[in-house]
Amino acid sequence: MSTESGKRVRLGRIVGLHGVQGQVKLESWTEPRLQIFRYQPWLLTAPGIEREMSGIRGNAQGKGVVASLPGIADRDQAAALVGCEISVSRDVLPPPAQGEFYWVDLENLEVITTQDVSLGRVSHLFATGANDVMVVKDGDRERLVPFVQGLYVHSVDVDTGRIVVDWDPEF
CATH class of the missing domain: 2.30.30.240 (PRC-barrel domain)
Incomplete structure (x- = not known):
């Protein structure tokens, strides 16, 4: 049973807003936390929302992570995405180390x-x-x-x- 195409891996979620230009705060489950930006495109999902997005940039902000999402230019657009889970195709992740598993x-x-x-x-x-x-x-x-x-x-x-x-x- 090889890895199936289409499997998704959850990497984090959008937890809040940052500033007025559409930036969002993330909870990243990758280690280190900024590694989340290395794996793209993201699939953002929440009830009634399913949106694929590439070209996301971000940085550490205190103990959190802040991201700029392409096409999201103001606080109202960003607010609609708060609560979305962030996942990627399993295929974009590196193979796990010996004895480790996703x-x-x-x-x-x-x-x-x-x-x-x-x-x-x-x-x-x-x-x-x-x-x-x-x-x-x-x-x-x-x-x-x-x-x-x-x-x-x-x-x-x-x-x-x-x-x-x-x-x-x-x-």
């Missing part, structure tokens, strides 16, 4: 135990601060499995679509 590449993979018991498929992941957690769904049943390699996650094979975990199927 969450989008793990979604929908089958999760099986070391005893070959299927737990379901990865619905999504979330961060807890201590570690990432996979939400594994099998019908109506949902399991939360910490994504801790070596301890719980024994192997990830994106090509075959399987994650092997050391996890009690009854838990």
